[in-house]
Amino acid sequence: MRKITYGEGIREALREKMLENKNVVLLGEDVGPYGGTFGVTKGLWEQFGEERVRDTPISEGVIVGASVGAAATGLRPVAELMFIDFLTFGMDGLVNQAAKMRYMFGGKISVPLVLRLPAGGGISAGAQHSGSLEAWVTHVPGLKVVYPSNARDAWGLMLTAIDDDNPVVYIESKVLYSQKIEVPDKVAPIPFGSAAVAREGADVSVITYGKQVHDSLKAAAALAKDGIEVEVIDLRSLYPLDKETIFKSVAKTHRALVVTEEVKRGGYGGELSALISEQCFDELDAPVVRIGALDSPVPYSQILESLVLPSVEDIVKGVKEMF
């Protein structure tokens, strides 16, 4: 066992796969000698060289689009965009090309690429560097979407992502990069579509992922003092989705609260909420509650940002209102 950060978890998986398969290549802005904007790729350029860890021009269109072409012709590129917000420039390559190619071409072409997207707010990065856009990508058939909440999952999910023959959107919570936890010396791949029960509880199920897992655990600790036992489900993988674990938990607690950092309007939280409402209607003692950001761009000022983004208090309040 040793303590590593979330960012190091990603790096360990990249290193492991690059050692294993020379067709795994990294590309993106500043991923080379600089080591990545958030330090994730530090040391990999020195270890694997220029051809395998490629700095690109600031051209998100070509980072994604060229990864599609490379993935369709034998490589397994892992592309990093500096912020998920810049996906707007790479959207065609991801949505109209990578996601649709296998289907349009009758199963004849695979696009095994991984797109790393640092997401979320909380660091006063302002409206164009704080996005939570999981709804954009979970809405697209052909894409798989994962969103780890800790170093171990970051490692295990990345191993699976690189081995997957489909385009995988790997969303990273940038406020978690420096979070350390104990992990085994070698982490096993985590299959997609398997949620983790981050905390067991009998009274209410909180369905969440990414940074909000940590917020939900804090809320659960606070609520326990009031005698409310919260079960926290860390989805880990948004598509494929581990419905079984969600439904099992709701069948036990009869209450569900969905927590996501995205703007609530049209968010993936709405999909989760609708799914639970449709499938678990007979089990529910209260309507499914969604906690998300206000319908607003993310503001810069700390005081405003903490107001717009969901907080531990919002989760506590949301749970209490269900009883």
Next chain:
Amino acid sequence: MYRKMLSIRKFEKTASVFFAEGKIPGFVHLYIGEEAIAVGACANLRDDDYITSTHRGHGHIVAKGGNLKYMMAELFGKETGYCKGKGGSMHIADAELGILGANGIVGAGHLIATGAAWSAKYRGTDQVSVCFFGDASTNQSTFHEAMNLASLWKLPVIFVCENNLYGISVSQARHQNIQDISQRAIGYGMPALTADGNDVLTVYEKVGEAVSRARAGEGPTLLEFKTYRQHGHFEGDSGAYRPKEEVEAWLQKDPLPRLESHLLENGILTEEELEAIRQEVEEEIREALEFADASPYPAPESSVQDIYSDLIEEARIR
């Protein structure tokens, strides 16, 4: 090359007729008049070289060695089509022939072709990647991002611009402030030229030089070939936005009769031999039609297959 050009012409004429009769649904963009470019370019390529194609892609697929039966079946939306009836006219691909797909998104191919060239170079092969695209797509950011990266990384990609002088209904003079698209290569430090796209021998030669350079590790080239589409942008488009005189003048430059004259005048083929090729091509098209006609439509359950390599989407209750 003559046979390939003729195959494209006949295939497209057939598609035109069947579209008019309502047997082919959706959008059909025909390559009639531009055959010399696909054929001249692909004559320099091996099966393992890559191409990316466009919404006007039938010609590229045939020129790269695509199977007429599977193409026709795809147009008819049949299970035996190249894409099991799920792609249609604009999305034909064949991994074994390096055809990375016709693409309905204007400008998307630039990036994919560049990525394929990067992959070839990385893997240490001497494969090349040919990107076919139209004049109007050179106004997309994808073109500029791809040109910059290809040049920077010295990738074995050949950008083949089929300048047919119109972006749908908008003439080149109304969509960009330059006459020759090859000028755009200057900004990327890339060799480029503009040539006659209705002369298959010119295309063959110019693309051949660029392919040799790419195989030798000397990087990308931008080639612009001026041409003209004889039909509207899509079947059903009258093309009324184009001056009659212009259409007439370009019909005089039709690449097929030009090649026929060249073959006859230089004693390469006799009229009888040309006629024999015409008959053979007719027969191939007939067979493709029969195959498409006799093939079954896709099974309903196939609508949610091939989305992922390993997952089947639930056919939801609506």
